[in-house]
Amino acid sequence: MEKGKRTHSEYLKAKKLRQRKRKILRASVYMIYYGFWTIIIALVLYFSYSFISSKFGNQARLKANTKDIVMYNDESFTDNDTTVSHSSTVSNSKSNNGNDSSSNQPRKQEIVNDGTLVVCIDAGHGGKDRGCNRRKRSEKNDTLKLALEIQKYLNSQGIKVVMTRSKDNYLTLQERVDICSSKKCDYFISLHRNCGNGNGYETWLASDACDEAKELANNIHTGMVDVGVSKDRNVKTGSQKNPNEDYFVLRNTTTPACLLELGFLNNSTDNKYFDSNTKAYAKAISDAIISTYNKYHSKNTKK
Structure with missing residues (x-):
């Protein structure tokens, strides 16, 4: 066999390695993408809850104690x-x-x-x-x-x-x-x-x-x-x-x-x-x- 040429088993091993790297990269991209949007949604929900609680929560408590x-x-x-x-x-x-x-x-x-x-x-x-x-x-x-x-x-x-x-x-x-x-x-x-x-x-x-x-x-x-x-x-x-x-x-x-x-x-x-x-x-x-x-x-x- 000439020097520099790979055997069939070496070729398959290299192919599997490339496929594994692609999967890892793809998983990392998905993780970053969905993680980013999860954080954005969480922040929106947090600030929305804070605003609603501040605006209406205190008024509800006040209303329970006094009419006006x-x-x-x-x-x-x-x-x-x-x-x-x-x-x-x-x-x-x-x-x-x-x-x-x-x-x-x-x-x-x-x-x-x-x-x-x-x-x-x-x-x-x-x-x-x-x-x-x-x-x-x-x-x-x-x-x-x-x-x-x-x-x-x-x-x-x-x-x-x-x-x-x-x-x-x-x-x-x-x-x-x-x-x-x-x-x-x-x-x-x-x-x-x-x-x-x-x-x-x-x-x-x-x-x-x-x-x-x-x-x-x-x-x-x-x-x-x-x-x-x-x-x-x-x-x-x-x-x-x-x-x-x-x-x-x-x-x-x-x-x-x-x-x-x-x-x-x-x-x-x-x-x-x-x-x-x-x-x-x-x-x-x-x-x-x-x-x-x-x-x-x-x-x-x-x-």
């Missing part, structure tokens, strides 16, 4: 994307017969007419109390942001401002009320944001609010709506939980007071309104405060 809005609790906190209960922020305003503790009794609204306007701005929540929160956004940060803008604008108008908090710190509801009282503030404005199945802006009053408090709330509400809101939810009395139960800070302040719910934090449209109109909201609130005070007090009062 989930409010906030001064003593209960959460680190997830759900909101907390608001039961401790209200005090019974109409079921009392004068025999309950003084904390549940309405305080007489005292107006210090000394010619100097002093406004208490209460940025709701703070510190360990995040309030309503969704993903990386917390109510406590939004309320402080607006409170600081209001302070800046009022100061530019020569108005003295008392802040219940100027940073991310925790205060009880009673401490907020006490700050307003000790500084002899003329008005108390509490800033909050809603969460739940809804959208829009609303203003809250105590059920037995004085005429000046009603004027203050209506002027602020009109100013906010004029700036722009997704929905006008009106001026209301009592609380979301019960029309006969007032929010603690409204029930226990000694001056005209109102509580502002600045849109729903879990509603993207309301968040866009809040973010784009923060300074305009601050100006509208401040102008309403000044005009209300001027109406009820001497025209020669000092700012």
